[in-house]
Amino acid sequence: xxxVAAVIASTHHPFYYRASTAxxxxxxxxxxxxxxxxxxxxxxxxxxxxxxxxxxxxxxxHQLWLDNMPQFLxxxxxxxxxxxxxxxxxxxxxxxxxTGHEELSAYLLRQGLDAGFDLAFxxxxxxxxxxxxxLVTLRPQADLPIVPVYTNIFAPPLPQxxxxxxxxxxxxxxxxxxxxxxxxxxxxxxxxxxxxxxPRQFGPHGPDPAxxxxxxxxxxxxxxxxxxxxxxxxxxxxxxxxxxxxMDFMLMMGVAGDNVKADYADSLxxxxxxxxxxxxxxxxxx
Amino acid sequence: MSKYLLNKFLYTIDRDPxxxxxxxxxxxxxxxxxxxxxxxxxxxxxxxxxSTWLTFTDTERExxxxxxxxxxxxxxxxxFLTLTLFIALFERDYAEPLGFQREYATRLGHFSLPxxxxxx
Numbered sequence: 001x002x003x004v005a006a007v008i009a010s011t012h013h014p015f016y017y018r019a020s021t022a023x024x025x026x027x028x029x030x031x032x033x034x035x036x037x038x039x040x041x042x043x044x045x046x047x048x049x050x051x052x053x054x055x056x057x058x059x060x061x062h063q064l065w066l067d068n069m070p071q072f073l074x075x076x077x078x079x080x081x082x083x084x085x086x087x088x089x090x091x092x093x094x095x096x097x098x099t100g101h102e103e104l105s106a107y108l109l110r111q112g113l114d115a116g117f118d119l120a121f122x123x124x125x126x127x128x129x130x131x132x133x134x135l136v137t138l139r140p141q142a143d144l145p146i147v148p149v150y151t152n153i154f155a156p157p158l159p160q161x162x163x164x165x166x167x168x169x170x171x172x173x174x175x176x177x178x179x180x181x182x183x184x185x186x187x188x189x190x191x192x193x194x195x196x197x198x199p200r201q202f203g204p205h206g207p208d209p210a211x212x213x214x215x216x217x218x219x220x221x222x223x224x225x226x227x228x229x230x231x232x233x234x235x236x237x238x239x240x241x242x243x244x245x246x247m248d249f250m251l252m253m254g255v256a257g258d259n260v261k262a263d264y265a266d267s268l269x270x271x272x273x274x275x276x277x278x279x280x281x282x283x284x285x286x
Numbered sequence: 287m288s289k290y291l292l293n294k295f296l297y298t299i300d301r302d303p304x305x306x307x308x309x310x311x312x313x314x315x316x317x318x319x320x321x322x323x324x325x326x327x328x329x330x331x332x333x334x335x336x337s338t339w340l341t342f343t344d345t346e347r348e349x350x351x352x353x354x355x356x357x358x359x360x361x362x363x364x365x366f367l368t369l370t371l372f373i374a375l376f377e378r379d380y381a382e383p384l385g386f387q388r389e390y391a392t393r394l395g396h397f398s399l400p401x402x403x404x405x406x
Contacts, residue, residue, distance in 0.1 A: 061297055061367060066293060066294070067329060086370060089303075089374060090374065155364070197366055198359070198365055198391070199394040201387060202391055237401070238399060
């Protein structure tokens with residue numbers, strides 16, 4: 001059976017690429033510390049020696065649109081072109097082409113449907129910065145095949161938080177039951193408190209540092225009971241109007257397992273939002 | 287009220303570099319053209335198979351035609367779509383990094399929770 005080589009949950013910050021590659025006067029004062037933290041985080045994936053990556057993210061109104069909006073979607077394609085014009089324009093992100101792993105995609109779709117998730121699929125998916133940011137940070141050579149899994153954290157009505165957790169648990173079970181000897185890393189990115197297009201955006205910190213501290217503790221300790229008890233679709237508006245992206249962290253807590261402590265946890269308080277990085281190594285420290 | 291159509295305008299302008307510049311230079315004309323020619327185009331259908339029922343209210347049309355992102359927020363346009371497009375339109379006019387984004391936040395400062403509903 002396949003091995004879950006690493007479970008990784010991270011924020012995805014589209015400004016990292018530009019900040020980390022900028023030089024001279026253009027380089028922001030926080031860039032060096034940010035790069036050091038990212039390079040340490042990257043080591044946690046490198047040491048796990050993955051063969052392929054399941055990558056959980058969310059389309060930001062790029063290919064997926066309100067005339068036909070899936071709640072959970074699995075890509076099944078031999079390749080995924082990546083990043084969009086407006087991401088080049090605003091964040092300076094490069095265009096990329098990623099290789100897909102169709103066999104694992106087909107397996108997750110079939111088995112996921114049979115496990116009670118009516119997953120949508122896409123045979124031609126251009127992925128956006130929710131997938132490419134963690135590649136830039138964790139695997140910049142982007143040399144491993146991927147299976148993208150998209151969630152709707154963006155366009156109400158959204159699935160309930162518990163559904164994200166359940167999907168995470170199911171992905172973990174399915175990957176572990178996948179015939180073969182591949183080493184699979186499951187990587188998902190979301191947000192802590194975040195405000196986009198509202199009065200609390202682009203402040204000196206994230207819009208709700210108290211929520212961020214609590215959320216980091218839930219994730220680091222695997223405390224799904226507390227997270228599920230205190231988070232609802234309504235409550236997530238309060239820390240910031242884009243905080244529903246936290247449900248992708250909850251999905252990854254489902255992947256990692258109830259009350260399983262992260263083997264690696266780090267964070268960085270930046271303007272606009274807090275960065276947070278977590279890795280679990282199910283086989284023990286590599 | 288058609289939050290969906292407001293979002294469709296923001297979305298289809300934002301993804302097209304030519305339309306971003308056209309909307310910056312001539313917002314009123316672009317909105318009129320778009321409502322006449324594009325509002326009823328179904329994005330994944332051919333040109334013949336259009337919708338027949340999508341129009342802006344006067345308030346929505348005026349908000350778009352006057353680049354009024356505060357009004358768009360009040361009307362429940364999707365906050366991410368509005369922000370992304372308006373950064374493309376106006377960030378270039380500010381010398382300070384994030385100057386436009388911070389002014390945007392300040393101009394929305396009179397809103398408190400719960401914000402206008404963005405559900406469509």
